[in-house]
Amino acid sequence: MPWCGMDIGGTLTKLIYFEPTDVSPEEAQQEKETLKTIRKYLTGNVAYGKTGIRDKHLEMPGQWMEGRRGTLHFIRFPTSDMNAFVEMAKAKNFPSLATSVCATGGGAFKFEEEFQRRLNLRLCKFDELDCLIRGIHYIDRNSMTSECYYYSEPTNPLLCKKLSFDFREPYPYLVVNIGSGVSILAVHSQRNYKRISGTSLGGGTFLGLCCLLTGCQTFEEAIELAADGDNTNVDKLVRDIYGGDYGRFQLSAQTVASSFGNMICPEKRESASRADLARATLVTITNNIGSIARMCAVNEGIERVVFVGNFLRVNLISMQLLAYAMDYWSHGTMKALFLEHEGYFGATGCLLHLMSLSKGEISDTDGDSLLSDTGSLSSTDL
Ligand SMILES: Nc1ncnc2c1ncn2[C@@H]1O[C@H](COP(=O)(O)OP(=O)(O)OP(=O)(O)O)[C@@H](O)[C@H]1O
């Protein structure tokens, strides 16, 4: 049976698949054809249908799960394509292998009835933030390569570089999960965390506004446009208001005083390019998240702030901006940290919850357990 964890988010669905690599010839002989077909399909491709992608560069070989050795695969597709996913699952005869599947994220609740009706699969649901914390802990400790990194000298573009960070003693830390919206958590230990804040101005806002303002169609296109743009053609800076620094309160001339503030002027609207608008949208959303994160960190007395979520995918601009903002506004006392597996921690935690569920250590949010009469993971559960 395939071991999968699924995180059905507001924009993207993330799927983690554990591929056992220690299958003996006898086991292989006994294995159901459907299972072999699914394994081959998932591991033999990097693209699924029109929009599914396997992030091969994030693959984690040499993992141990339930005494089995194998590889973790990381797959994503837009949640808006759930219908195509359900059709694919039907076509590959998924339901013949399982009676239930583990899922987290808002979609685990939203799509529960649909999975039951169309695939005859019960969704074992887990809380997305529990899964997030568990996933971060697991991947950081089990990744063969360094997972956690930061940008040194973020205030100096010439010296700024990516360096690995030793996250073995991480507590306490703040997690800022930038998905469609943003959740901010204070984490004091593996089992002790609280959601302290959030904002609806997140990755979904960036992409939504960018589509409206520039006519772009995808996240990748939006980021590429932003890379070529200049937000100072769109934003009003301190220098546009003061003619220089506002020295008394340490606001430098280059600081954005008013995001999109230049767009009240018809000539400036006329001369701002699509790329400038994309860049200004990215900078506005990123700075706002950075500012909220910093205030939360100050309130909680926490110095390490870990930014995750798919908003940071292929988005060096935002990561360096966050690194800069945390360093600059905290006068060097706070550090922005990043993790290589960006948006996959929820799905990873979900897979780990499946393992715990199978041992009877936990139950899902409905209080259901997966234990069969023998006390082991039932072969009809994914
Ligand atoms: N290929 C992509 N398609 C759409 N958005 C993308 C893509 N790659 C990165 N993103 C960005 O990632 C964000 C979604 O991130 P993520 O998958 O972490 O959140 P989610 O789980 O969908 O949302 P939420 O947790 O709020 O339900 C999008 O809003 C967008 O800014």
Ligand SMILES: CC(C)(CO)[C@@H](O)C(=O)NCCC(=O)O
């Ligand atoms: C609703 C969730 C938790 C779904 O992942 C996320 O999109 C979020 O944290 N949004 C921000 C909600 C708020 O304003 O706190």
